[in-house]
Amino acid sequence: MITIPYLTAVSTYFSYGLLFAFGQLRDYSRRIFDWWSTNNLHGYAPICLAHEDFYIRRLYHRIQDCFGRPISSAPDAWVDVVERFSNDNNKTLKRTTKSTRCLNLGSYNYLGFGSYDEYCTPLVIDSLKKFSPSTCSSRVDAGTTSVHAELEECVAKYVGKPAAIVTGMGYATNSAIIPVLIGKGGLIISDSLNHTSIVNGARGSGATIRVFQHNTPAHLERVLKEQIAEGQPRTHRPWKKIMVVVEGIYSMEGEICQLPEIVSICKKYKAYVYLDEAHSIGAIGKTGRGVCELLGVDTADVDIMMGTFTKSFGSCGGYIAGSKDLIQYLKYQCPAHLYATSISTPSAQQIISAVKVILGEDGSNRGAQKLARIRENSNFFRAELQKMGFEVLGDNDSPVMPIMLYNPAKIPAFSRECLRENVAVVVVGFPATPLLLARARICISASHSREDLIKALQVISKAGDLTGIKYFPAAPKKQEEVKDTIKLD
């Protein structure tokens, strides 16, 4: 639940109003100037309408140096961030050859597989030499190697489902598979804060889409009842299929989905459950098996489990796990399987090795250590930030912690101040988040040591004081002087 000081809300609206007004003034003067100059379109239509990229041109470009920073090393706990400069007030940015070593609080490197790993990397290099970097073909033509088959079995066993199918890109897993599962005449009920890939897949499927309030099972039940009673729009026939789409950890809030309640509601109304575990697989749960293990939900109750390998496994691609019939059907129908290039073989090998490390099958207990360390790190960091007075979202045990900024001016201020002290953070504003709720998102990794976290806390505290984002009162320091006072009766 996000609690905003009222004055901050009003000032944030003022600031956005001012930015919007200045953007419109600049657009008007640009239009007057362009009236006199000839356009170089040569009869072609412009790529986008003038108002469609208003936000990008007039608001995003002003603070462009805070986003999309190039890095020149592997995204480990410390990363080399390339320095950039701009001669025209951030409209274009030029890279220099220098880079600064910064503490990396932005990569989704939850288990530390993002850089050299003593078990995984030699196996990946062997696989790179034996197979090539790319299979150069789709899965049905010549793109299935023994590694792919092993990967699908390994993923299915890890997640706890009978079978799995793997695609080469995490975003495409959602946007290519949802249209195959449900079509016109079906109903998709998705959480209001679902990722764009799910929204795209749902829009591309042709089914009717309804949204329920974020992580509120009561509202989901109300929407389900209403929709089942009404039936399809206009004809009022019963729905062919109803699918509820939720995520394991919501990447912008750090909140964990209320899966047991949602699954019980879906069982009651006979709707399918599609769980997107992009951020939660490998990062939460005792053996890293995701939100089902953490909340004690039987995997047989969740019909379709989707996830990506980009976050905890240090690779690329996504998977869908489900019953054998479902996966067989997807292998016949899904365009990501039939036409898209299969996942690169060394990446598949990285996933298999990472899963072996997590389960301890490589002969050491590094997997269990990593899981324990990420849980400790997340809980320590979140508790310290809350003690300092920051407003931090997210549940306990979740490695994603957004720190609320709110005002648009604090977005670049916080980001640049942290970069000056060699800490790289990711800031997010509108339209990825609601207008009022801009935030800095911290992702904790198992490869962060305690000293790294303490340094990060000091830098964030200093930047927080300068930008004024400690919206809650700080927890009082422990009273150590009480022992010296004498009690007067």
Next chain:
Amino acid sequence: MMYVRALPTTDVNRNTEWFTYPGVWTTYILILFFSWLLVQSIFNCSPGMAWTIVHLAHFAVTYHLFHWKKGTPFGDDQGIYNRLTWWEQIDNGKQLTRNRKFLTLVPVVLYLIASHTTDYQNPMLLLNTLSVFIMVVAKFPHMHKVRIFGINADQ
């Protein structure tokens, strides 16, 4: 320090969902009040003239933003709102919600203040009445997606 809760909405349209969060109504009223003070200090006119100027400027700006401009300022939603003005997009097209009632009331209240402080004298009264008439009629539920004489319609 007063805190408010910000509950996430179910509105997927990023162009209008910001209007459902707390603090918007206060900000709107404060902007009008501060612009009245600004107009008085710049033009050095009577309070009544200043309210008339604020009312007419408010009419021009909100008519353009709410009822003339169509679509959204970002390309991510693939143009599904390209035929709808902001007023038609707000609250997912549902009519007579609290936000819509508030936005209909503001020009009327401004009109009453402007006419009262100018003592209902003539050139200002005519202009004020015309603008409030246009503003309120444009916000009627019956005018949803109506384009009179094809003004502002697409090809």
